[in-house]
Amino acid sequence: MNARVDGAFGVCMQSALDEVGVWVPQWMTALNEGLRQRESSASSFNEKQVYLQSRTVLANYKTRISSRFVEELSEVIHGVQSVEVAEPEARKVQTLSLDDLELMDHDQVQGTVEMARVQQIVRMAVDEELVAFTARLCAARGMSAVKTDTNPLRPDVVVEALSRVLGSLHLDESVRTRWLHSGAVPLGKALQQFYASLTHLLERLGVQPAGYSVVQAPTPRSTAAQVQAANTEPGRTESVPVSSVPSTSDEDPVLTLDHLHQLLQGNLDNGGDAVTDQGTSGSGNAMVRTLAAEVVTLMMRRMAEDTRLLRTVRDLVQGIKPVLLQVARTNPRFFADRENPARRLLDAISSQGLAFTNEQDPGYSEYAELTGRVIGALKLAKVDLPERIGAALQRYMAQIKAQPSRRQGLAMETLAKVEQRNLLAERVAGEMRARNDYPRAPGVVRRFLTGPWAQVVAHARLDLSATRVDPNAGSRYMDILADLLWSSQLAQASRNRARLIRVASVVLRTLREGLDSIDYPREASEAFFQALMGLHEAAYRTQRSDADDRSLDSRLPSVDAGLWMHASEAKESGFMEDAFILEQPVFEDTQPMSRDGLPEEASALVTSMDQLHPGAWFDLREDQNLTRCQLTWSSPHGTLFLFTGPGQRSISLTQRGAERMIALGRLRVVADHGLVQDALDAVARQALLSSGQA
Incomplete structure (x- = not known):
């Protein structure tokens, strides 16, 4: 995003803040005038009294409503003023679901219907100005295509803010309803002028409108208003087919x-x-x-x-x-x-x-x-x-x-064992760090101990089968630490060369034996052994000081201390290494893909680890290909995740690997719950839309 666009978006949001403080009080005045007109045109005394009461209550609450309404809208604007992110998360308008409806009482249902009618009236009033404003605002945020739900000032957000304000007041429901009826049209006019003013501002700043993607709808009986009102989802590009909501x-x-x-x-x-x-x-x-x-x-x-x-x-x-x-x-x-x-x-x-x-x-x-x-x-x-x-x-x-039971069962069993071993390895590493001689050892040795060697000890402690050749291996692998840590310190080892000669070969032999017990790749540990033998040779040749230790340590290689598993375990679980993930390309085209000649239901990038729950379906980017897979299992401690892809193929990720996939935009949610529930929720929204138009 270039600086000019960043600046235009910031200027627009600041101007919106200023204008909100002007038009909200003006809308309150228009609301009062609307109530007065209805009172004067009332056909009966009782009806006149009803509107008189509504005006009287409004006079008492006018200042409070105005200030809270401004605060609500200002909070929305402040929430998207950061120009560091291309698409800051705006407050989402709550969408009605079948579960929500089932829990409502009659008054709540009627209130929801009234709010839908207000939203419909306001949308109809601002339609032309909203389209123009959203196109330029999306461009100011660095988007090439329009996404209406990224407009933080869209009518539904404004009406929801008003609903929250009125809901916070202890009012008779009939009074609130009359305010909404009388205030809907003036609110639409106020927003019409608001959007037009901000559009002209962006135009003066040189921001050209982003484009709208048009998709031919296979079922033309639904209207664009129904799509926007009944089936809007945050972050969706305007390439949604008209048929994405139930048509009538x-x-x-x-x-x-x-x-x-x-x-x-x-x-x-x-x-x-x-x-x-x-x-x-x-x-x-x-x-x-x-x-x-x-x-x-x-x-x-x-x-x-x-x-x-x-x-x-x-x-x-x-x-x-x-x-x-x-x-x-x-x-x-x-x-x-x-x-x-x-x-x-x-x-x-x-x-x-x-x-x-x-x-x-x-x-x-x-x-x-x-x-x-x-x-x-x-x-x-x-x-x-x-x-x-x-x-x-x-x-x-x-x-x-x-x-899939046999293959998935094997993968889950393997990953559960890997997690258990790695958690035990973390505790073993803690035991090593607690030793008095651990801090004085060179960094390359410390990293080796808390990485591969902790895995060796954990494996030995867990492998308690009767067929073990050496049931005391676990204790031997910990006992070797004293000689290993001492021999790696030049200042100490160089003062007792006889002991160094005696223990060096035992240390090296035991270390190789331990790494072989977990099939740790020789090439992965060779740099460490070269460094350790270099330390032993330097200590044997001449006496060294602590300063020499620190100087040499800065030149020694590093050892990867991340999660590790056997090659056979990686194969059984389809393990995707963390390092491999970083080497792969990210999503370059974030627009919905197409299949069978129809537009793809817009999937959303995964933004949080909380979205990874078993049963959800995802599109996962591997190399240049997308793989449709389901998260079938997560380990008890949440450190490993198992996905099942085509042909019951297993794909497993560590927590760090999953976080990297999310950060690189390589995981998309296809469905985080059942399609039947989605369809029923759409029915509820369609019923709400029909009620609002009645």
């Missing part, structure tokens, strides 16, 4: 958030004939089935458009839709129950499908055959469908687990 047609019933909430809570009347009522009688039971069927339809439509799955996998997944619609007739809430066999089967099928990026990938044909067979059998079932689904799920999971 004129024939689709409109699912509102209130209806979905009542369905989840089981609050709808269950009257009506359970057998003959097909959803047309108007009874409560008919409404329940109609809503449940609509949820299933929208959920499956979302999964059909999820390009993280191969097109052929999506076709397989769609085959189960008739089965789910039949389940919804007798169990309308099945999709909200994570333990329901029907949902678990859909989860398993879609999750396993994430493993494949090509139909030629190892294991794809077996997956497709198994999945097709299970779904086909369920579609033919006429009776006892819930029981049949449960049995099908058990068979499906049993066959899935049977395929």
Whole structure:
């Protein structure tokens, strides 16, 4: 990023800070005027009193609301003013999920709907100015393509800030609702002028707008507003297909958030004939089935458009839709129950499908055959469908687990043993550092002891099998330390050459024996032995001082003290060495890739070790290739991670290796939880959007 762009972004954010302090009080005045107009046009005395009360309460809280609103927005701006990072993390707008909705009460649902309506009104008012401002702001941040969610001042952020401010006040809900109704249009006008002013500023600073990437949508029935409002994810480039959210047609019933909430809570009347009522009688039971069927339809439509799955996998997944619609007739809430066999089967099928990026990938044909067979059998079932689904799920999971169990089990067992040995080696290294003669030894010796030799001692202590040739090796390898540390100190060893002659050969022989016991590569330790023999020779030839010790130590080679494992262990676990990672190229193109002619669902760079949890799917960069893999296991102490790639190939990383991969931008999250949950969350957001437009 050049200095001119850095400076433009900083100037823009500072100007935004100044302008926020001006337009927020002006908006409060406009809100008060809007309430006054509604009061004067009210058709009844009671309605006039309602708006009079709202104005009176606003007068009492005006100063507090204005100052807190300015503080909230200023905090957002301050959070992105660092120009050291190309994409500072802005505060994220909370997105509605099905789990959130299930935990809400009726008032919270209504408040969420009201906020959605305000957001919709504001977005419509600022659409043109927002597009122009975001394009120039992204360019000022050094981006070549527009990413709307990196705009920290987008309307949803502003409305969320206002929501937090109003939520912190002890107000009657009806008063808050009237403020939102009366203030939405003035807020849109204020933001319209705000964005236009900042756009002109960036234009005067010479910042040219970044480009918008346009992708042809395979399903044109959804609107751009629906994409932005219903399925926005932080950091996504504007190359998202329109079909990335559930679309609705004129024939689709409109699912509102209130209806979905009542369905989840089981609050709808269950009257009506359970057998003959097909959803047309108007009874409560008919409404329940109609809503449940609509949820299933929208959920499956979302999964059909999820390009993280191969097109052929999506076709397989769609085959189960008739089965789910039949389940919804007798169990309308099945999709909200994570333990329901029907949902678990859909989860398993879609999750396993994430493993494949090509139909030629190892294991794809077996997956497709198994999945097709299970779904086909369920579609033919006429009776006892819930029981049949449960049995099908058990068979499906049993066959899935049977395929990789042996290889994965060996890799996990190997890595668990490696972690145990390395943790013990750290304790052994601590014992060595605690010795009185350890600090006086040359650095090359100290590094050798706390690195390879600690591994030798740890291996000897753990290997307690009855077939051991030398059960006392562990103690011998520690006993040799006294002679090794003494002989490496020139000032000490040169004063007792007789002892040096006596112990030197024993020390060297024991060290080589210990390293051979763990198959430590000879070439990796040769530099250390050359240095140690040089120390012995120098001590034998002439008497040295402590100053000579320090001078020689500065010229001795270093020894890598990082995590180490046997060659056989590395092979069994697919170990990727830390040093190898640094030699590989990083992600040069951070735009979503394409597959099957459709845009890839935008994956996100991993930014924290907290995102590495078993079950999540990742794209991992190796050389110039991306490997789709699942994190299947992390060691008990979090020092080793096992990924499973195509054909059940194992890839293991140390904690340091994983951190380097993250720092180099070579790990991307494909899915950190189930695709079914993603689809259901999109349904909830679609219901919210429909409610806001009602």
